[in-house]
Amino acid sequence: MIVDAHVHLRGGVYPGDRRAGVQALLQAMDQAEISRAVTVGLEPADNSTIVEAAVHHPSRLIPFIIATPEEATGMIGERSVVETGARGIGEIYLRCGPAQLPEAHLRPVLEYARGYALPVMIHTGDFSYSAPLLMAEVARAFPDVTLILAHMGSIAFVLDAIEAAKTFSNIYLETSGMTSPSMLRRAVAECGPHRILFGSDYPYWHPLVERTRIEAARLGPEVTKMILGENIVRLLDL
Amino acid sequence: MADESVLDFHTYLGQDAHGDHSQTVDELIATMDACQVDQAVVAPFLDFPGPDPQIHRALYESWRRFPERLIPFARLDPRYGRQALEELVFVVDKLGFKGLLFDPASTRSLPYHPKVLSLMQAAAEREIPVLIPTGNAYVGLPEQVAVLAARMPSLKIVLGHMGTAAHALRAIHLASRYDNLYLETSLQQSPFRLPLCFQAVDERRVLFGSAAPYSHPYAELVKIQVAGISPREKAMVLGTNARALLGL
Numbered sequence: 001m002i003v004d005a006h007v008h009l010r011g012g013v014y015p016g017d018r019r020a021g022v023q024a025l026l027q028a029m030d031q032a033e034i035s036r037a038v039t040v041g042l043e044p045a046d047n048s049t050i051v052e053a054a055v056h057h058p059s060r061l062i063p064f065i066i067a068t069p070e071e072a073t074g075m076i077g078e079r080s081v082v083e084t085g086a087r088g089i090g091e092i093y094l095r096c097g098p099a100q101l102p103e104a105h106l107r108p109v110l111e112y113a114r115g116y117a118l119p120v121m122i123h124t125g126d127f128s129y130s131a132p133l134l135m136a137e138v139a140r141a142f143p144d145v146t147l148i149l150a151h152m153g154s155i156a157f158v159l160d161a162i163e164a165a166k167t168f169s170n171i172y173l174e175t176s177g178m179t180s181p182s183m184l185r186r187a188v189a190e191c192g193p194h195r196i197l198f199g200s201d202y203p204y205w206h207p208l209v210e211r212t213r214i215e216a217a218r219l220g221p222e223v224t225k226m227i228l229g230e231n232i233v234r235l236l237d238l
Numbered sequence: 239m240a241d242e243s244v245l246d247f248h249t250y251l252g253q254d255a256h257g258d259h260s261q262t263v264d265e266l267i268a269t270m271d272a273c274q275v276d277q278a279v280v281a282p283f284l285d286f287p288g289p290d291p292q293i294h295r296a297l298y299e300s301w302r303r304f305p306e307r308l309i310p311f312a313r314l315d316p317r318y319g320r321q322a323l324e325e326l327v328f329v330v331d332k333l334g335f336k337g338l339l340f341d342p343a344s345t346r347s348l349p350y351h352p353k354v355l356s357l358m359q360a361a362a363e364r365e366i367p368v369l370i371p372t373g374n375a376y377v378g379l380p381e382q383v384a385v386l387a388a389r390m391p392s393l394k395i396v397l398g399h400m401g402t403a404a405h406a407l408r409a410i411h412l413a414s415r416y417d418n419l420y421l422e423t424s425l426q427q428s429p430f431r432l433p434l435c436f437q438a439v440d441e442r443r444v445l446f447g448s449a450a451p452y453s454h455p456y457a458e459l460v461k462i463q464v465a466g467i468s469p470r471e472k473a474m475v476l477g478t479n480a481r482a483l484l485g486l
Contacts, residue, residue, distance in 0.1 A: 126404060180452050212460045
């Protein structure tokens with residue numbers, strides 16, 4: 001079973017891009033022969049749509065909800081996320097600014113995640129606050145919270161992402177947008193194959209292209225199967 | 239994969255400074271065969287002058303082995319002024335190299351800096367294209383390359399990676415303004431921006447590239463296949479446009 005660990009129900013790559021949505025997502029998943037996908041949000045307003053879509057397509061969609069540091073504290077005490085069926089939190093963009101440490105900024109979200117034993121997906125791969133090694137201190141401060149580094153630092157920061165995952169066993173690497181076959185092989189060799197998750201970041205990128213990146217890396221059938229689905233199934237206890 | 243005759247406008251041979259990425263000519267040709275890529279523009283991983291003074295000689299030898307498959311580009315560091323210029327003259331005028339790769343990030347050079355312009359002028363005089371990787375670096379933003387394009391309208395400049403995903407929209411916008419800017423598709427992860435290239439920019443200025451081994455040509459070809467562009471546009475991006483630009 002192939003499981004995409006990173007898709008969105010909204011978003012686009014140019015002004016007026018209206019492709020996103022549940023039906024388009026399912027169509028793209030079918031095109032890439034993907035059985036299930038983890039749907040993540042961009043902001044808390046996405047949560048109801050994500051949960052509703054998962055209710056309508058329980059065999060295809062696995063919901064993550066998003067909680068920003070500003071709103072996470074308020075969410076604690078609301079209806080349990082477990083009741084919504086959410087299996088994780090994300091995709092979070094770190095916006096700590098220069099006056100606050102990342103682990104302090106994210107603390108409300110991480111405590112919330114720890115309370116419900118949910119993994120947290122964090123965007124990585126750009127300059128400034130999305131550099132993956134910023135997450136190393138977060139992983140150190142919250143060893144019992146699983147962090148999924150979306151895009152595994154992308155091509156610009158992939159070595160930093162591998163370094164972070166080598167050091168901290170609570171860091172997982174999600175592959176979308178990381179184009180280099182040799183860096184994927186390096187991540188497998190240095191971090192082990194168990195903490196690498198295939199993702200596509202649809203509708204920004206295409207699941208067939210991103211799946212091809214995994215298969216083109218020639219990791220062998222067992223490791224390829226782990227990355228394409230078995231690892232996220234184990235992580236989320238699907 | 240493709241019915242069209244495919245030309246990959248962006249690949250590398252050799253190895254990078256620390257050996258994190260490498261590719262021999264036999265590996266490249268094997269990958270091209272597996273992916274049905276007919277020809278590839280190849281440049282060294284390293285700049286000249288640099289740690290390996292033999293990079294252009296090695297590339298020349300690879301080209302001699304596969305003259306129908308490879309299209310060699312020099313790779314030069316403009317900070318070395320006359321030395322870089324003399325190398326360009328030698329590899330283009332004497333050896334027959336077909337273009338220049340200038341990487342603003344690896345050479346820490348702004349594309350429009352006065353010290354860079356003499357090298358660009360020499361390329362323009364020889365009517366060879368300049369491939370400039372662009373993307374997530376403080377030097378190498380599409381806007382910085384566009385300043386060069388404005389100052390040297392006779393120089394044909396290929397925006398390698400078309401800015402990557404983070405800067406692609408602006409790269410497309412800039413290419414719509416400057417006729418001497420071309421868009422190359424590698425490492426810009428979204429197939430869904432490719433139709434926009436054809437809407438916004440002269441259809442002859444979109445070029446397929448893989449940046450192999452920084453990406454696999456097969457994945458980059460799948461990106462073209464799922465992009466939702468017409469068969470004619472597909473043929474143009476996969477080879478027709480590159481051959482026209484290179485005068486092949």
